[in-house]
Amino acid sequence: xxxPVTRSISLMLNNPSxxxxxxxxxxxxxVDSFDDYERGNVLKAFMGTNHHLRTFALPLFFRAMxxxxxxxxxxxxxxxxxxPPEFYAYVRSVKIHLALADLTSFRASSLNALxxxxxxxxxxxxxxxxxxxxxxxxxxxxxxxxxxxxxxxEFPDIRAFTRLRSFRMITFNRRNDRIIPRLxxxxxxxxxxxxxxxxxxxxxxxxxxxxxxxxxxxxxILKLEYAVARPRAIxxxxxxHPKLREVTVxxxxxxxxxxxxxxxxxxxxxxxxxxxVDTWDAFILTKKEFPCETWNDILxxxxxxxxxxxxxxxxxxxxxxxxxxxxxxxxxxxxWRSGSDxxxxxxxxxxxxxxxxxxxxxxxxxDSWDRLASFSDFMRELGxxxxxxxxxxxxxxxxxxxxxFAEWASPEVQAYLHAESPLKSxxxxxxxxxxxxxSVQSLLDSLPGVVLAGHNEEFQxxxxxxxxxxxxxxGDDFADVPFRKxxxxxxxxxxxxxxxxxxxxxxxxCCPTLEEFTWFMPVANDMFAQxxxxxxxxxxxxxxxxxxRSDFFWRSRRSLSIVVGKExxxxxxxxxxxx
Numbered sequence: 353x354x355x356p357v358t359r360s361i362s363l364m365l366n367n368p369s370x371x372x373x374x375x376x377x378x379x380x381x382x383v384d385s386f387d388d389y390e391r392g393n394v395l396k397a398f399m400g401t402n403h404h405l406r407t408f409a410l411p412l413f414f415r416a417m418x419x420x421x422x423x424x425x426x427x428x429x430x431x432x433x434x435x436p437p438e439f440y441a442y443v444r445s446v447k448i449h450l451a452l453a454d455l456t457s458f459r460a461s462s463l464n465a466l467x468x469x470x471x472x473x474x475x476x477x478x479x480x481x482x483x484x485x486x487x488x489x490x491x492x493x494x495x496x497x498x499x500x501x502x503x504x505x506e507f508p509d510i511r512a513f514t515r516l517r518s519f520r521m522i523t524f525n526r527r528n529d530r531i532i533p534r535l536x537x538x539x540x541x542x543x544x545x546x547x548x549x550x551x552x553x554x555x556x557x558x559x560x561x562x563x564x565x566x567x568x569x570x571x572x573i574l575k576l577e578y579a580v581a582r583p584r585a586i587x588x589x590x591x592x593h594p595k596l597r598e599v600t601v602x603x604x605x606x607x608x609x610x611x612x613x614x615x616x617x618x619x620x621x622x623x624x625x626x627x628x629v630d631t632w633d634a635f636i637l638t639k640k641e642f643p644c645e646t647w648n649d650i651l652x653x654x655x656x657x658x659x660x661x662x663x664x665x666x667x668x669x670x671x672x673x674x675x676x677x678x679x680x681x682x683x684x685x686x687x688w689r690s691g692s693d694x695x696x697x698x699x700x701x702x703x704x705x706x707x708x709x710x711x712x713x714x715x716x717x718x719d720s721w722d723r724l725a726s727f728s729d730f731m732r733e734l735g736x737x738x739x740x741x742x743x744x745x746x747x748x749x750x751x752x753x754x755x756x757f758a759e760w761a762s763p764e765v766q767a768y769l770h771a772e773s774p775l776k777s778x779x780x781x782x783x784x785x786x787x788x789x790x791s792v793q794s795l796l797d798s799l800p801g802v803v804l805a806g807h808n809e810e811f812q813x814x815x816x817x818x819x820x821x822x823x824x825x826x827g828d829d830f831a832d833v834p835f836r837k838x839x840x841x842x843x844x845x846x847x848x849x850x851x852x853x854x855x856x857x858x859x860x861x862c863c864p865t866l867e868e869f870t871w872f873m874p875v876a877n878d879m880f881a882q883x884x885x886x887x888x889x890x891x892x893x894x895x896x897x898x899x900x901r902s903d904f905f906w907r908s909r910r911s912l913s914i915v916v917g918k919e920x921x922x923x924x925x926x927x928x929x930x931x
Contacts, residue, residue: 620672781840
């Protein structure tokens, strides 16, 4: 909130008569304009002003209990037990988000207290051991539920929560997956309001329990992380829920399915059928063969997509949906696979009619850069492939190559002190093993004693010279920075920003609809470690002139997430859990 608004509210609190003149709707707007942390302080001030504002603020103050320590929940329960009974009725949301190291369970007294939250709508307990006993004491009016499941069954009994709109679960203490089919004697229960289902570490037995015990006619968002369930069962579950609009699946490592049957499942095609319980791909085509060997070889470790139904599905036979957002992580963990999956994935915009309307594309894959002469050749090839994505607005990539470009030679850390001008190298100044940014002091600290013996003054002089180069490129602001805190990244960004800007401008020429290009830069010796991200934003004025600006995030590191839609917004803007 801006300082003038905060000051005006403070003046109102000093003069309660002005607040009394405001209608209740206006008071609600004042309270909602603050974030979770500030809102608590404002409500405290309201309750200490007069009886009218206390009556207004008291239900709002207890409406949400967002805690990050187990002891705080027990203290709050003790306070509510000593308060008037209606205080329990004020609570609408209870969120207890702990760290994995704080994994704990509810006390028996706390379980009994949960019965008193008669108007509870949201209950989240991350890394709090949940059993069926806990779920049995929660009110049936719950609309959002998030738990860490440690019960005996594969999937908890949530039949009582008929108003449930969102269910999220992390499973713990799971044994070997059940292979023998289970008999289900009771008819499935319909949960008509459930639109979001998210499960981490879902087993084949757990997915089978959901399919046979529940009917989810309005399921819109599905997220399955680290899925141990067989791809065949996941495909069938998605196909069984035609109203699904957003899907995120991370398959089991070393059990990744092929891309081609996934595209059939995305589009709602009927050109496949299951062939075996134990077959990972689990599909054969009934009308056509795989379109090409390259496509057939791509294995998908993680995938996410949003789709919309086609108004006229007869335009493209056997396709009922159009994909708007797509994220793919190609698997390349097997030693015998050393192909170039990245260009193959980028050419899917031409090969798959389902992807013709994709607006957001995220790709994490392997490429063999030794097949290209330079970084410029890589960007030219990327631009050629972008021409077939006719509506693409945002592109995010993370490409790893076992062999870097010749101009991207990744020297050992101490080699930076030998090079004539290491900042001119196209390789970002990152540690080859940790991916962390390199500072001038870390260069000296990494030198072995054998190298320093008899050459300490020489390396100190080279480090001082490198320090002067950084100041000359990045600006005099770095002259006052302590020697050990001077990093190479800001100067490296300025050296190469024009080259990258020209490359991005070429990509926009090839794909005129492109508005944002994000590159998670690779780390030399680790396929999955992600370096800094370079974000380029493209805007146009009314006359069609292009403006390109960039942000190089080398200090604050955020990992690339293979998610889209609302789940991506949830990661970028996590709610505040403490007050």
